[in-house]
Amino acid sequence: xxxxxxxxxxxxxxxxxxxxxxxxxxxxxxxxxxxxxxxxxxxxxxxxxxxxxxxxxxxxxxxxxxxxxxxxxxxxxxxxxxxxxxxxxxxxxxxxxxxxxxxxxxxxxxxxxxxxxxxxxxxxxxxxxxxxxxxxxxxxxxxxxxxxxxxxxxxxxxxxxxxxxxxxxxxxxxxxxxxxxxxxxxxxxxxxxxxxxxxxxxxxxxxxxxxxxxxxxxxxxxxxxxxxxxxxxxxxxxxxxxxxxxxxxxxxxxxxxxxxxxxxxxxxxxxxxxxxx
Ligand SMILES: [Zn+2]
Numbered sequence: 001x002x003x004x005x006x007x008x009x010x011x012x013x014x015x016x017x018x019x020x021x022x023x024x025x026x027x028x029x030x031x032x033x034x035x036x037x038x039x040x041x042x043x044x045x046x047x048x049x050x051x052x053x054x055x056x057x058x059x060x061x062x063x064x065x066x067x068x069x070x071x072x073x074x075x076x077x078x079x080x081x082x083x084x085x086x087x088x089x090x091x092x093x094x095x096x097x098x099x100x101x102x103x104x105x106x107x108x109x110x111x112x113x114x115x116x117x118x119x120x121x122x123x124x125x126x127x128x129x130x131x132x133x134x135x136x137x138x139x140x141x142x143x144x145x146x147x148x149x150x151x152x153x154x155x156x157x158x159x160x161x162x163x164x165x166x167x168x169x170x171x172x173x174x175x176x177x178x179x180x181x182x183x184x185x186x187x188x189x190x191x192x193x194x195x196x197x198x199x200x201x202x203x204x205x206x207x208x209x210x211x212x213x214x215x216x217x218x219x220x221x222x223x224x225x226x227x228x229x230x231x232x233x234x235x236x237x238x239x240x241x242x243x244x245x246x247x248x249x250x251x252x253x254x255x256x257x258x259x260x261x262x263x264x265x266x267x268x269x270x271x272x273x274x275x276x277x
Contacts, residue, residue, distance in 0.1 A: 022046060022128045023150035025196065027232055028064055030057040035087050036200040038232055040157060041065070042148065043074055044126025050074040051105075051125055053146070053157050054081055054088040054198060055095050062098050069099075077125070081106030081113070082159025082198055083140040107142025117144070136161045136181035138173030143181075147189055154193040156237065162186055163197045164231045165221055166205030167246045169275070175268035182247050183263065191238030202231040208274050209245050212257050217242035246270055 028039040039061050040053040050068075055061040068074040079102055081089040089110040096102060096112055104114045105123075117123065117133035124130055125148075134145040139160045146157045160168035161181050170178060202225045209218045221243045225231060241247050248254045249263040249270070258269035 023148065023153050023155070025155060025233065026064075027196075027230065028055075028061050029200070029230070030060045031087070037087055038196070038198060038200065040196055041068075041074070042125060042129065044129045044150075046128065047126035048073065048075040049126035050076050051078045051080045052076065052095070053079075054091075054159070055079060056087050056089065056091040058091045058094040058098070061091065062095065065099065076102065078103040078105050080146060080157075081110040082145065082157060082161075083107055083143040084109035084111070085140065085160065088159060088198060107140065107144050109140070109142045116142075134185050136185055138170055138177035138181050139168035141172045143168075145181075145186065147193065154190055155196055155233070156186065156189060156193050157196045157198075158186070159198040162195060162240065162244075163199060163205055164195060164202040164235050164240070165209050165218075165225075165244050166201055166274070167244075167271075170271060175271060176264045178246070178271070179249060179264050179267045182244075182267075183249060186237060187241065187247065189237045191236060191241070193237045194233050195235055195237060195240060196232050200230060200232065206243075208277055209243060211277070212245045212270070212273070213248070213251075213253055215242070 022045050024043040024045050026041040030037040030039055037056060039055045041050055043050040076099055079092055079095055084107055092104055092111040104112050106113045108116050119135035122130055122132045129148055129150045132147045134147055136143045136145050143159055143161050145161055148155045167178060206222045206225050210222055245254055249266040255261050255266055258266050260266045260269050
């Protein structure tokens, strides 16, 4: 009987799971092969309450939302934006037309924003998911990362501030701000927090990391990026501290390569090197 049960259900059958998985994160790739953006649908499974993060290209996102609403899988309550750029917040108007009554939670410059949470402000999705807004100005001044927690599941949605193995360009800010964003604000999150960035840029990022530093964690990331088209949610803040050179500004090896010692100067030098690569 035990043999039969294993055959029929396998060990991952919901019947034998000790508890239901509560925070569900679905990636929705957009403009694949061009911008390689990600929207993310985050659902509190017990209540079905859901938010959609950066649904910038409605033709690729709305059909999925409609089908899940129709089948009773989600109760969509809000758009959440990481920053105002068109390839993150540019779909808000169209999504609001198609789905009535949504809140728009995001930075002050995001289209149709209805709520801008303060730095450190918390809110909930459904019963279980707690969300903390972390202001990380630099790529844009209104950049916000969202740290979400449900029991021992932890995730952070980093927009164009932190990428796997990289960071965003300093369009509206400076190296001091990016150093604070990456190496104080995000580095303070628990090491096992999974990272969900706004773009799939890992392959290009790791090319730069390996030009700067040839450590085992960077070689591992390169191997993973060579074998996997999607890397979002596969690495943690703890991993980034090892393989992301922008989070190693205090490492003597990186200081030597950049010829700088002050962490802000190291950050500035790395960004310039990456920009000209
Ligand atoms: Zn951007």
